[in-house]
Amino acid sequence: MPDTWMDQLIYMVILILKIVAIVVPLILAVAYYTYFERKVIGYMQIRRGPNRIGPLGLAQPFADVFKLLLKEIVLPENANKFLFLLAPVVTLGPAFAAWAVIPFDDWMVLADINAGLLYLLAMSSLGVYGLIIAGWASNSKYAFLGALRSTAQMVSYEIAMGFALIGVLILAGTLNLREIVLAQQGGVLDWFWLPLLPLFVIFIISGLAETNRAPFDVAEGESEIVAGFHVEYAGSGFAVFFLAEYANMILISALTALMFTGGWLSPFEGIPVIGDTFLGEGSIFWFLSKTVVFMFIFLWVRATFPRYRYDQIMRLGWKVFVPITIFWVMFAAVISVFGLIVRGS
Amino acid sequence: MPIFEIVFYAFSLVMLGAAVMVITVRNPVYAALFLVLTFFSAAAVWMLLEVEFLAIILILVYVGAVMVLFLFVVMMLDINVDPLKEGFVRYLPAGIIVALLMAGELLMVVWSKGRFEAGSYPLPAPNPQGYSNTKEVGEVLFTQYLLPFEVAGVILLVAIIAAVALTLRQRPAVHRQNPSLQVRVRRDERIRLVKMKPDSRQDS
Structure with missing residues (x-):
């Protein structure tokens, strides 16, 4: 920690610049993720998706944002x-704050803290408050029902x-995200998706449920409760909820990449010819x-599956996923203790 | 280090203010939200004092789980605030006595000789680089305090089983769905295709 006022001021400015360098690309990514989503789902449903504003419809996200x-x-x-x-702000805060500990590369991380994984879990558990406050403060039956549904689900x-993450941290032996990635060194078969295959699948499915995405989007359930917790929001309030939801989706994707598929490590690592070129090196x-x-x-x-029924969602979460994950955590502990997995080989 | 102190006192002030609001505010939902703010600021203060593990666990367990369920219940109860205030004057003397007793006990501890004087708690040495709070807590929990830790786990297990047992009762009138049966249904069991001759219209 620097000591003089000037040093501390410079430190703060650099810190803020770093935060901006993460948040601005993230917001742009969210904008183009919505475009990507509409295009992908469009082509899956044999139509073209947005194609009017700008070349190939590329200016569509900005048109939506300004609207x-x-x-x-x-x-x-x-x-x-x-x-x-307050509710939209409370939703957005944790969705962005979680990015502080994500390592984009071996050195490219805002806060390389030892309890990174716990921090992520804490931030994702804070996201519920935005929804529950929004549902209650709207003073609307639909909004409240949507908030209760999504809170219970989350x-x-x-x-x-x-x-699922406990399985990862047992194999990696650390809570630091950078070290978790480094523990997966050695090529595709050394990444944690293989020894933790059930946890990998459950993590992705739970990620869908955590972000209230289809097929777990009963919280929005257009056909039943109009739009769920944000039914009373218009304009910029709605835009902030939207931003938070997509930022969370990108966050879950980034986490899956970090925890189970080796983060910035190259898939060609350890393969004779390609692995020796620049493709074999890990990079952002x-x-x-x-x-x-x-x-x-x-x-x-989202384009493939119909929406789950609410009781089936609860059954899947509590009676199927929780027992499987508990069993596999034990399994991970056993293979870790008996040295069947070598860290960072 | 002025920034450290500014942040520390800011969070402490927010924490104390929010704690006072929890017990003075009328609306129970506001009270619950202020309690969340109190926990959050307390976690921030702990974080500044280098107990990262406990700070994050405080947010994860109390803010992320316990208080969500609290809010759930409080929001669904239709609490009328007026009857709650009715007995205020009647219970005031008893309340004051209890409060004075507790304050007196606290002050006796704080003012007893040599306990909270500046010299009795020297500044702890700053943790070395790469010191992991989580690892230290884990090591102590699984060696020195193994038995209390396991006993706490068993007590929690008993509570889980009790909670499940309380809700698990047979209600004969309720229809239960069996998802695996629902999934196993074949087309032939539900649909019967009937060939019929189209009716000839009578009136034409």
Whole structure:
């Protein structure tokens, strides 16, 4: 820690610049993720998706953003005004704060803390508050029902998700995200997706449920409760919820890439000819491409599966995922103790 | 280090203010949210004092799980605030006596000689680089305090089983769905295709 005022000021400015360097690309990524989503789902449903604004419709996200920002903010008459306006901010905060510990590369990380994994779990558990406050403050039946549904769902799937991550940390022997990635060195077969295959699948499915995405989007359930917790929000309030939801989806994809598929490590590592060229080196390029693959899976699933029934969601979370994850955590502990997995080989 | 102190006192002030609001505010939902703010600021203060593990666990367990369920219940109860205030004057003397007793006990501990004087708690040495809070806590829990830790686990297990047993009762009138049966249904069991001759229209 630097000592003089000037040093501390410079330190703060650099820190803020680093945060901006993460947040601005993230917001752009969210904008183009919505475009990507509409294109992908469009082609899966044999239509073209947005193609009017800009070449190939590439300016569509900005048109949407400006439309939302210029709209009037409607405050429902019986809403609790303060909490109603606070809720979008409370949703967005943790969604962005979680990115602080994500290592994009061996050195490219804002806060390389020892308890990174715990920090991530804590941040993702804070995201619930935005929804529950929004649902209650709107003073609307639909919003409240949506908030209750999504809160119950998130609290339930957080457990399966936490257990899946416990499997990872048993094999890696550390809570530091950078060291978790380094523990997976040695090529595709050394990444944790193989020894933790059930946890890998459960993590992705729980990720879908955590972010309230299809087929677990009963919280929004257009056909039943209009739009769920954000039904009373218009304009920029809605835009902030939207931003948080997509930032969370990208976060879950990035986490899957880090925990189970070796983060920035190259898939060609250890393969004789290609592995010796620049392709064999780990870089941010690999991390981003893995993240994009998982982001695509989010959309693919949405275009493929019909919505789950609510009781089936709860059954899947508590009676199927939790027992499987508990068993596999034991299994991971056994193979770790008997040295069947060599860290960072 | 001025920044450290600014941040520390800011979070402490927020924490104390929020704690006072928890017990003074009328609306129970506001009270619960202020309690969340209190926990959060306490975690931030702990984080500054280099107990990262406990700080994050405080957020994860109390803010992320316990208080969510609290809010759930409080929001669904339709609490009318007026009857709650009715007995205020009647219970005031008893309340004051209890409060004075507790305050007196606290002050006796704080003012007893040599306990909280500046010299009795020397500044702890800063943790070395790469010191892992989580590892230290884990090592102590699984060696020195293994038995209490395991006993706490068993007590929690008993609580889980009790909670499940309380909700698990047979209600004969309720229809239960069996998802595996629902999934196993074949087309032939539900659909019967019937060939019929189209009716000839009478009136034409």
